[in-house]
Amino acid sequence: MMTPDAPVLAIDDLVIEIDGNRIVDHVSLAVGSGRILAIVGESGCGKSLTALSVLGLLPKAAEIRQGAIRLNGRDLTGLDEAALSQVRGNEATIIFQEPVASLNPLMRVGEQVEEALILHRGLSGKAARAEAIAMMTRVGIPDAARRARQYPFELSGGMCQRIMIASALICRPALLIADEPTTALDVTIQAQILDLMRRLREEVGTAIVLITHDMGVVADLADDVCVMYGGRIVESGPVEPIFAAPRHPYTKLLLATIPTLQGQRKAILRTIEGMVPSAGAWPDGCRFRSRCPLADGACLEPPPLALVEAGAFSSHAAACWHSARIEALA
Amino acid sequence: MSAPLLQVRDLKVHFKLRQGVGARGGVVKAVDGVSFDVHAGRTLALVGESGCGKSTTAYAVIGLEQATGGTILFDGRDVTGLKGRDRAALAQEIQIVFQDPSAALDPKMSICDSIAEPLAIAGWSRNDRRRRVIELLDRVGLPAAFSERLPSALSGGQRQRVVIARALALSPRLLILDEPVSALDVSIRSQVLNLLLELQRELDLAYLFISHDLSVVRHIADEAMVLYLGTVAESGPIDAMFEAPRHPYTQALLSAIPLPDPVLQRRREKIILTGDLPSPLSPPPGCPFISRCPIRVDICATARPALKDARSGTQAACFVRTA
Numbered sequence: 001m002m003t004p005d006a007p008v009l010a011i012d013d014l015v016i017e018i019d020g021n022r023i024v025d026h027v028s029l030a031v032g033s034g035r036i037l038a039i040v041g042e043s044g045c046g047k048s049l050t051a052l053s054v055l056g057l058l059p060k061a062a063e064i065r066q067g068a069i070r071l072n073g074r075d076l077t078g079l080d081e082a083a084l085s086q087v088r089g090n091e092a093t094i095i096f097q098e099p100v101a102s103l104n105p106l107m108r109v110g111e112q113v114e115e116a117l118i119l120h121r122g123l124s125g126k127a128a129r130a131e132a133i134a135m136m137t138r139v140g141i142p143d144a145a146r147r148a149r150q151y152p153f154e155l156s157g158g159m160c161q162r163i164m165i166a167s168a169l170i171c172r173p174a175l176l177i178a179d180e181p182t183t184a185l186d187v188t189i190q191a192q193i194l195d196l197m198r199r200l201r202e203e204v205g206t207a208i209v210l211i212t213h214d215m216g217v218v219a220d221l222a223d224d225v226c227v228m229y230g231g232r233i234v235e236s237g238p239v240e241p242i243f244a245a246p247r248h249p250y251t252k253l254l255l256a257t258i259p260t261l262q263g264q265r266k267a268i269l270r271t272i273e274g275m276v277p278s279a280g281a282w283p284d285g286c287r288f289r290s291r292c293p294l295a296d297g298a299c300l301e302p303p304p305l306a307l308v309e310a311g312a313f314s315s316h317a318a319a320c321w322h323s324a325r326i327e328a329l330a
Numbered sequence: 331m332s333a334p335l336l337q338v339r340d341l342k343v344h345f346k347l348r349q350g351v352g353a354r355g356g357v358v359k360a361v362d363g364v365s366f367d368v369h370a371g372r373t374l375a376l377v378g379e380s381g382c383g384k385s386t387t388a389y390a391v392i393g394l395e396q397a398t399g400g401t402i403l404f405d406g407r408d409v410t411g412l413k414g415r416d417r418a419a420l421a422q423e424i425q426i427v428f429q430d431p432s433a434a435l436d437p438k439m440s441i442c443d444s445i446a447e448p449l450a451i452a453g454w455s456r457n458d459r460r461r462r463v464i465e466l467l468d469r470v471g472l473p474a475a476f477s478e479r480l481p482s483a484l485s486g487g488q489r490q491r492v493v494i495a496r497a498l499a500l501s502p503r504l505l506i507l508d509e510p511v512s513a514l515d516v517s518i519r520s521q522v523l524n525l526l527l528e529l530q531r532e533l534d535l536a537y538l539f540i541s542h543d544l545s546v547v548r549h550i551a552d553e554a555m556v557l558y559l560g561t562v563a564e565s566g567p568i569d570a571m572f573e574a575p576r577h578p579y580t581q582a583l584l585s586a587i588p589l590p591d592p593v594l595q596r597r598r599e600k601i602i603l604t605g606d607l608p609s610p611l612s613p614p615p616g617c618p619f620i621s622r623c624p625i626r627v628d629i630c631a632t633a634r635p636a637l638k639d640a641r642s643g644t645q646a647a648c649f650v651r652t653a
Contacts, residue, residue: 042515142605156606157380186379187542188603191586195602213516216545216588219595239592257520258590259549261572266527266550269520275485276515 006073007032008174008207009054009092014067016049016058021280023062024050025231031207031224033174036197038210038222038239042276046231047211051177054209055094056084072174090120093168097180099160103152109160110136110148113167120171135166139196158189165196172204179211194220215258219243224315227251230277230287233305237316247308247318249292252329286320293329294322334367335405335536336391336504341365342399343386343560347611358610360386362560363400370503371530373537375551375568377544377583381607383560384540388506391538392424393417404504422452425497429509431489435481441467442477445496452500466495470525487518491525498529504536511546523550544587548572556580559610559618562637566644576640576651579619617649625650 007030016024024046031037039047052058054069056076069076071092076084088094093116096102103112113136114128123131129148136144139162152160161181168176178197182190198221201208210222218225218239225242227235227250235248246252256270274291277283283290285300292299298321305319320326341364349355361383368374376384389395391402393412402410409420428434435444445466446459454462464474470491481489490510497505507526511519527550529535541547547554548568555565556579564577575581582601589595603622614620617630629649637645638652646652 042517158606187544187586188379188582189606190588191600191602192604194588195600214588215516215590216595219590219592220588222592243590243592254517255590257517259520259523259545260591261545261548261587261589263549265548265568268524268527269549271521271524272517275487275518 007070008072009209010068010070011050011054012068012070014050014053014069015065016046016053016062017065018059018062018279022065023231023279024053027067027228027231027233029226029233029236031175031209033207034201034205035223036201036208036210036221037224037226038212038218039226039228040212040215040218041228042213044276044279045228047228048179050228051094051179051209051211054175054177055088055092056081057088057094086120089116089168089173090171091173092175092177093171093173094177094179095161095164095168095181097183099157099164099184100152102164103160105152108149108151109155109163113148113163113170116167116171132166132170135170136163139166139169139200140192141166156189158185158192161185161189161193162196165193165200169200169204169206173206175209176206177209177211180213181210182217183212183214190217197221215243215255227254230282231279232287232319234288234320235318236305237308241308241316247316247323247326248288248320249294249322249326249329250288251318252326256329294320294325296322298322332369333406335370336368336538337403338367338387338391338400339365339403340400341387341390341397341402343383343390343395344398356611359560359613360610361390364555364557364560364562365400366555366562366565368504368536368538370536371534372553373530373539373551375539375541375547375554376557377541377547377554378557378563379542379583379607381559381610382557384557385508386560387557388426388508388538388540392426392506393420394426418451421448422500423502424504424506425500425502426506426508427490427493427497427510430513431486431493432481432513434493435489437481439480440477441479441481441484441492444481444492445477445499448496448499462499463495466498469498469529470495485518486514487521490514490522494522494525494529498533501533502535504538506538506540508540509542510539512541512543519546526550544572544584556583559607559613561618561634562645562647563619564640564644564646564648565637566640566642570643574642574644576642576644577619577646577648578623578625578651580646582622582624617647 010030012028014027041047114132117123117128133144141147141162182193222239225239226233229250235251253272285302289295289299303319303321305317308316343361345358347356378384390397442463445463449459472491511522551568554571556563558579564580582603585601605622608621616632617635620626620630635647635649637647640646640652
């Protein structure tokens with residue numbers, strides 16, 4: 001029996017390795033029904049691998065070494081391909097950055113939306129088509145019955161992303177993973193898609209894991225945030241304190257490097273020295289140590305993800321020995 | 331202010347589509363009557379969504395696209411449609427930096443050879459080239475030891491520095507920056523933006539800056555021009571554009587940027603445009619923005635609005651807002 005507030009997705013102490021390098025290192029996170037969790041980080045931080053592992057979509061070279069991935073209480077890590085394909089597109093779905101590349105170019109978009117209904121729910125073609133058109137209308141595709149007969153190349157990028165969202169949501173999944181869903185789209189179309197995701201989580205109650213590097217998108221949409229660096233979660237918590245009072249130097253500096261609409265124009269922007277080390281070249285101890293202005297001898301020991309003391313939010317946590325003197329970075 | 335370094339007047343870049351099996355023919359007006367100035371030491375940003383003509387405009391300036399109408403003056407000299415030797419000479423004055431530094435560098439060429447290539451073409455001696463490369467690496471903040479490396483040994487941010495160094499090799503006066511930080515990691519972007527600002531100050535460079543990231547545009551540019559379907563929707567000084575935009579498209583674009591502040595972002599009013607950009611093959615006959623415009627009136631369907639003073643410091647092409 002599930003308790004009502006049990007998380008839809010719970011990742012517990014996940015370790016993923018590629019060629020002996022720990023790309024995802026002891027990651028734990030949870031998302032509840034109707035909640036949006038953003039995983040933020042730069043390329044190579046492990047955010048996409050974490051997400052792909054949920055659906056059993058890891059590249060061949062990647063292996064789960066440890067940990068559990070529970071969807072509505074059931075561990076997915078031991079499932080075989082047949083069992084996983086019952087989960088994918090049904091209980092849990094994913095949309096990617098490039099909507100046009102994610103769709104089958106030789107298949108009418110309506111067929112791609114209804115496919116999951118026929119596969120997982122055993123609906124007839126006719127019933128599935130009607131539901132597909134209803135879902136397409138719901139995600140904001142005008143004239144959906146006509147559009148359903150078109151091919152992806154006949155649709156704009158924004159329309160293709162709506163098709164992807166419609167096909168991802170058609171089976172009312174408990175979990176939607178959105179991997180950079182608006183990165184390839186123009187801002188006015190991005191605004192439409194973000195608005196759509198916000199409405200759908202309210203109406204459908206799907207739990208959403210949003211993977212992005214865009215702090216603006218996080219601020220717009222997320223309830224909770226995990227900031228990843230070097231395969232580890234360095235900070236997590238509700239969106240407000242992460243932005244208003246970050247307690248990990250990486251989060252704080254990352255926010256400070258972004259030009260804002262209120263900042264001093266042409267002023268020298270805050271920078272983070274150096275670059276993201278490649279996998280396997282991480283320093284021992286805290287992996288941000290090599291770029292962190294606060295680093296000292298203590299950082300040779302890896303810091304645990306610990307709750308921030310005296311915070312207004314009980315679930316705000318940071319993995320930094322010096323999070324109490326983060327103000328020194330101001 | 332001194333005379334503009336670059337003056338573009340009524341620029342048109344029209345593409346004829348081939349007629350034949352499966353093709354309807356017709357003309358795509360990728361750029362249709364765009365005018366602007368860029369001054370030494372200053373930055374003009376071209377802003378708009380994909381397909382608005384911002385890259386085509388920039389490519390016409392550097393000769394990567396053929397202007398089908400209008401004039402391009404560089405330093406007072408008409409450079410529209412230059413060919414051969416004259417075009418090559420102009421390349422010493424105008425250089426371009428693209429979005430993806432990995433695609434812009436030959437993977438089998440050392441950093442030194444890549445940066446020295448324009449110098450070699452211009453006839454510099456081996457020793458002079460060598461000296462200049464070291465100087466350029468230093469200028470963009472890379473150690474001299476990098477000169478013998480291959481691009482694969484560098485990070486994305488370092489590669490973009492190399493591309494900028496190569497663009498600076500022959501001391502150009504105008505740099506076209508086509509989404510120069512969009513492909514870089516977030517923590518690296520501010521490093522490269524700082525470098526661009528520093529170079530502009532030190533070398534009095536003029537920048538034609540193309541970006542879809544409006545926060546970056548506001549930070550780096552002095553003026554901005556918003557393009558829509560190959561025409562100018564609004565242009566003006568950056569403060570007026572961001573604080574008092576008058577064209578409904580500029581307003582929608584600005585309100586669509588998600589601000590990295592959850593409290594502010596969730597509280598502010600957003601204008602969410604419906605629909606997509608119309609096909610450039612069949613643009614609306616009147617105002618190009620009419621199909622998505624929340625404030626359209628009758629005249630917008632039949633006449634195209636001209637750029638007019640919007641009394642907010644900007645110029646806007648809108649019947650309603652410049653009435």
